[in-house]
Amino acid sequence: SIIELGAGCGLVGALMNKLGLPCLTTDLESHVPLMTTNFKQNGLSSENVQVMEWGVHDDDHLSKYDFVLGADIVASLYDPELLAETIHRIIKPTGRGYISFKGREEQYHVRFERRMKELFESWEIAAATETGSRNKNEGVGVIYF
Secondary structure (H helix, E strand, O other), rough: EEEOOOOOOOHHHHEEEEHHEEEEEEEOOOHHHHHHHHHHHOEEEEEEEEEEOOOOOOOOOOEEEEEEEOOOOOOOOOHHHHHHHHHHHHHHEEEEEEEEEEEEOOOHHHHHHHHHHHOOOEEEEEEEEOOOOOOOOEEEEEEOO
């Protein structure tokens, strides 16, 4: 089972679903109309589009996930501590997570990393250049756990 957090337009979730890998695609309520439109325009059901606000526990009905995905979600738009806590709450004990980022506002990354250290025994940050990526942009990387 796969979930994408802070999906924005829903590109990753739509791609996963298009490939036959069901992915619950989530973001704030204001993003759901755009995600729904993008899913429908790509011949996908919007049943895998859902509102999720980190730190609001109305998502307690959600199952635990094998994979948690996110792209550029450690940012000023979201609360970094609540992001870490939400990930911890929804990931299976054997689950894996991958969050790509572009380091722009260090204070949010520091807060996120501090909370991740408190919640997870094992997690790492790799610069894109360390992962074998051809992306040579400064400050781009992946947080994996």
